Amino acid sequence: xVEVKFENVTKKYDDGTVAVNKLNLTVHDGxxxxxxxxxxxxxxxxxxxxAGLEDVTDGQITIDGxxxxxxxxxxxxxxxxxxxxxxxxxxxxxxxxxFGLRMAKGDDKxxxxxxQVRIDDAASLLGLTEQLDKKPKELSxxxxxxxxxxxxxxxxxxxxxxDEPLSNLDADLRNQMRTEIRRLHDELxxxxxxxxxxxxxxxxxxxRIAIMDGGELQQHAPPLTAYNEPAxxxxxxxxxxxxxxxxxxxxxxxxxx
Amino acid sequence: MSxxxxxxxxxxxxxxxxxxxxITAIFVNIAIIPIEWLRTGDGAMLSxxxxxxxxxxxxxxPEKQESAKRDFAILVAGVxxxxxxxxxxxxxxVIFDYWAxxxxxxxAAITVWWISSPHVSAWVKGTMTTExxxxxxxxxxxxxxxxxxxxxxxxxxxxxxxxxxxxxWILDIAFSPGNTxxxxxxxxxxxxxxxxxxxxxxxxxxxxxxxxxxxxxxILGLALAILAGYAFSRFKFSGREPAMFSFxxxxxxxxxxxxxxxxLVMKSLGLLNSWLGLVLAYSVTxxxxxxxxxxxxxxxxxxxxxxxxxxxxxxxAQVFRKVILPLSVPAIAVTALFSFLAAWxxxxxxxxxxxxxxxxxxxxxxxSMISSTSxxxxxxxxxxxxxxxxxxxxxxxxxxxxIEGLSAGGVKG
Numbered sequence: 001x002v003e004v005k006f007e008n009v010t011k012k013y014d015d016g017t018v019a020v021n022k023l024n025l026t027v028h029d030g031x032x033x034x035x036x037x038x039x040x041x042x043x044x045x046x047x048x049x050x051a052g053l054e055d056v057t058d059g060q061i062t063i064d065g066x067x068x069x070x071x072x073x074x075x076x077x078x079x080x081x082x083x084x085x086x087x088x089x090x091x092x093x094x095x096x097x098x099f100g101l102r103m104a105k106g107d108d109k110x111x112x113x114x115x116q117v118r119i120d121d122a123a124s125l126l127g128l129t130e131q132l133d134k135k136p137k138e139l140s141x142x143x144x145x146x147x148x149x150x151x152x153x154x155x156x157x158x159x160x161x162x163d164e165p166l167s168n169l170d171a172d173l174r175n176q177m178r179t180e181i182r183r184l185h186d187e188l189x190x191x192x193x194x195x196x197x198x199x200x201x202x203x204x205x206x207x208r209i210a211i212m213d214g215g216e217l218q219q220h221a222p223p224l225t226a227y228n229e230p231a232x233x234x235x236x237x238x239x240x241x242x243x244x245x246x247x248x249x250x251x252x253x254x255x256x257x
Numbered sequence: 258m259s260x261x262x263x264x265x266x267x268x269x270x271x272x273x274x275x276x277x278x279x280i281t282a283i284f285v286n287i288a289i290i291p292i293e294w295l296r297t298g299d300g301a302m303l304s305x306x307x308x309x310x311x312x313x314x315x316x317x318x319p320e321k322q323e324s325a326k327r328d329f330a331i332l333v334a335g336v337x338x339x340x341x342x343x344x345x346x347x348x349x350x351v352i353f354d355y356w357a358x359x360x361x362x363x364x365a366a367i368t369v370w371w372i373s374s375p376h377v378s379a380w381v382k383g384t385m386t387t388e389x390x391x392x393x394x395x396x397x398x399x400x401x402x403x404x405x406x407x408x409x410x411x412x413x414x415x416x417x418x419x420x421x422x423x424x425x426w427i428l429d430i431a432f433s434p435g436n437t438x439x440x441x442x443x444x445x446x447x448x449x450x451x452x453x454x455x456x457x458x459x460x461x462x463x464x465x466x467x468x469x470x471x472x473x474x475x476i477l478g479l480a481l482a483i484l485a486g487y488a489f490s491r492f493k494f495s496g497r498e499p500a501m502f503s504f505x506x507x508x509x510x511x512x513x514x515x516x517x518x519x520x521l522v523m524k525s526l527g528l529l530n531s532w533l534g535l536v537l538a539y540s541v542t543x544x545x546x547x548x549x550x551x552x553x554x555x556x557x558x559x560x561x562x563x564x565x566x567x568x569x570x571x572x573x574a575q576v577f578r579k580v581i582l583p584l585s586v587p588a589i590a591v592t593a594l595f596s597f598l599a600a601w602x603x604x605x606x607x608x609x610x611x612x613x614x615x616x617x618x619x620x621x622x623x624x625s626m627i628s629s630t631s632x633x634x635x636x637x638x639x640x641x642x643x644x645x646x647x648x649x650x651x652x653x654x655x656x657x658x659x660i661e662g663l664s665a666g667g668v669k670g
Binding site: 051052079080082099105 | 566
């Protein structure tokens with residue numbers, strides 16, 4: 001049971017701006033939760049607080065029942081996929097994948113053979129077996145994205161975090177990777193939190209979407225429920241209206257034919 | 258209509274290229290005036306005349322339907338050619354004369370040749386057919402890059418010669434027997450100066466001192482600069498901005514200002530005539546530049562990479578050692594090269610701090626060879642070539658890093 005809980009979590013920067021205000025949200029075991037909202041709404045900050053890259057000003061974050069507020073990022077057992085991939089340019093794909101495993105200390109330390117098994121598993125899961133000896137700069141955008149995913153998954157984290165992972169890909173690849181991410185989640189069942197500003201991405205990927213604006217949670221519900229029963233005007237404008245407009249545009253095009 | 262477009266816009270490439278070449282020639286001839294003035298007064302007056310002729314030629318450049326102007330331009334160019342030939346005939350024909358007159362003769366000759374060609378004639382008279390104009394456009398596209406490349410290379414050749422003259426001169430002096438500064442180039446060959454330097458004791462002492470001081474400076478300077486540059490790039494701390502500004506400010510002072518204070522400090526520390534004194538002074542002097550260079554490089558490494566490493570379980574020191582340092586090898590190598598060269602070539606501090614031949618570095622030792630009583634020019638030249646060899650080798654070795662971008666491809670596309 002890996003449950004992630006935000007309890008009254010607040011992030012206030014030194015200059016006084018409140019990025020996240022009293023966030024209360026529970027992510028259930030094995031759930032695929034998408035945090036969606038306009039830029040500056042606090043979704044990325046929330047994710048980064050969970051990862052440990054930002055300090056929590058107030059409130060509590062728990063992973064699997066443990067308060068992680070003051071735990072080092074590396075000790076929280078989370079894997080993260082960054083928007084810009086953030087692959088280590090001087091390491092091969094295989095070294096990139098295994099870096100986290102090699103950095104592990106104490107009880108978590110794996111033997112060389114075990115690390116190799118993990119690398120091979122991740123590589124075959126993501127179709128990277130041929131690429132293991134290459135450097136990131138020799139890979140295409142989609143392949144780099146897969147390596148970034150693999151690096152997050154290879155440690156078998158309790159929670160998988162993704163911060164706009166698809167925004168650097170072109171439309172074709174984005175669709176392909178979206179399907180792939182969902183397939184991986186269904187296969188592995190890792191609790192996943194995914195941040196995006198793209199409503200369609202949120203609707204198609206999520207078990208449940210959490211819509212944020214101005215640092216506050218507006219609504220959290222399964223995608224269709226949020227669409228059919230928006231909790232307030234913001235959700236109506238940001239989600240329902242946006243999707244209706246896309247549908248309308250599509251309909252207009254097809255009517256012309 | 259489209260054919261008329263070709264006719265309307267076509268302009269022979271010769272005219273535009275010639276125009277830029279003549280403008281260049283005007284500037285070169287203006288530069289020749291003071292040189293002529295230093296040699297003989299009359300030459301300067303004649304050179305002013307040359308410039309005037311070229312300016313008139315430029316103003317007489319024909320456009321379409323300006324047949325009369327073209328004829329006049331040919332006349333002016335002819336005058337320029339005659340002037341150049343007459344001056345050549347009456348001069349002492351040293352290499353400078355050939356060069357200076359060529360800058361008048363060649364542009365004028367090319368002008369006559371090109372603008373009297375039937376092709377340009379037809380264009381100037383306006384009798385060109387649409388078909389030839391269209392062909393001319395294709396010809397322009399083909400010729401223009403070649404001709405402008407030729408012009409640029411002639412200018413660059415001048416720069417190369419200017420840089421090479423001292424080097425060739427030094428080589429000639431070093432490989433000539435005796436102590437002459439001026440003789441015909443490479444008329445005699447001898448390695449006596451090199452064997453004298455290499456068999457003497459002083460050179461090896463200076464070399465040892467220079468190597469110890471330069472390597473020491475590089476190691477100490479880099480160790481401090483890498484850490485400081487990283488801190489300035491990544492951490493927010495009080496005093497960060499003023500510190501970075503003061504680093505820049507220190508760079509603005511001419512070195513001579515700190516010479517006396519440095520001397521007093523080193524004297525009271527008992528570091529005169531020691532390697533450590535020079536290493537300290539050089540590291541401190543080179544530090545601001547090295548810190549700024551490395552900070553600039555660290556700024557380009559995305560923060561996401563460090564965050565990824567932190568999530569992979571690294572602490573701050575491990576992030577630095579396992580991710581940042583390997584990525585910074587090119588920048589560190591270049592910075593190391595700079596601080597090594599700065600120490601290797603430094604003269605003033607080394608001269609001030611050291612009083613005995615035992616502690617001289619190479620530049621100071623070289624200078625000591627030219628005393629007021631005896632000028633060992635040949636030995637001096639040979640030694641200065643030997644001093645340059647390590648620097649040249651280092652540059653060849655580090656060349657790869659100067660152009661390599663190791664960070665490319667790690668983040669984004």
